[in-house]
Amino acid sequence: MKAELQFDxxxxxxxxxxxxxxxxxxxxxxxxxCHTKRELLDRWFAPKPLTTKxxxxxxxxxxxxxxxxxxxxxxxxxxxxxxxxxxxxxxYVALDGFCDETGVVNPDMPRARxxxxxxxxxxxxxxxxxxxxxxxxxxxxxxxxGLKDGLASTLERLDELLHTMGATAEQV
Amino acid sequence: xxxxxxxxxxALPSFMKHVGVxxxxxxxxxxxxxxxxxxxxxxxxxxAAERWFADQRAIWASxxxxxxxxxxxxxxxxxxx
Numbered sequence: 001m002k003a004e005l006q007f008d009x010x011x012x013x014x015x016x017x018x019x020x021x022x023x024x025x026x027x028x029x030x031x032x033x034c035h036t037k038r039e040l041l042d043r044w045f046a047p048k049p050l051t052t053k054x055x056x057x058x059x060x061x062x063x064x065x066x067x068x069x070x071x072x073x074x075x076x077x078x079x080x081x082x083x084x085x086x087x088x089x090x091x092y093v094a095l096d097g098f099c100d101e102t103g104v105v106n107p108d109m110p111r112a113r114x115x116x117x118x119x120x121x122x123x124x125x126x127x128x129x130x131x132x133x134x135x136x137x138x139x140x141x142x143x144x145x146g147l148k149d150g151l152a153s154t155l156e157r158l159d160e161l162l163h164t165m166g167a168t169a170e171q172v
Numbered sequence: 173x174x175x176x177x178x179x180x181x182x183a184l185p186s187f188m189k190h191v192g193v194x195x196x197x198x199x200x201x202x203x204x205x206x207x208x209x210x211x212x213x214x215x216x217x218x219x220a221a222e223r224w225f226a227d228q229r230a231i232w233a234s235x236x237x238x239x240x241x242x243x244x245x246x247x248x249x250x251x252x253x
Binding site: 005007009011013014018020022024025026030031034040043044045046047048129136139140142143144146 | 193196197198220221224225227228229230231232233234235236237238239240241242243244246247
């Protein structure tokens, strides 16, 4: 990561929310495109060493993005993001969810609301994402799920890697 | 509870409210015996929560590094064309 690009990750346990702020060295239209076009999303959304594969994308209110994050040994984690409101190129609101390959959302799992905002920051673009769970109970379910779904062990290695790279120097 | 609240510059009812929030998340447990309420820290649960938040942070940090590279590639293509 370029050291001069702002990155904040804030957890608010009382509000059951996570706020991620990140600057990008590109104009807003391009950063927006990268968030809303399937062929571009497939090139960055999954954390390393996973890759992204889009099965369905309809970026409009009421539409959804159905995608998998795939591990190097081929294990797929399916997710979908249902778009609730969109105002190009300022932001969108969506509902995330764990699902299967056919796109059916797991009803036992909590869905968090993503509020994503794009703003100009001089020659850069600031993206602010607020991930909001509806209760502490939902956060706990997400934690329990995260610990057993196998993504955790992949991420543990990732976390170690990031620590080595010094990219997690900022507070959690 | 009174003992716990002592170091904080806060009225006991406000303190109880904060403890209530922590308790609803399952990060602490409390037990009342007679007039005395005792709090226990759920270390395992707390560690799991911290682990998960660290994972989430790692996911966002990594995907955004990917996006940096992609943006660099795309703006490079722009300049060439």
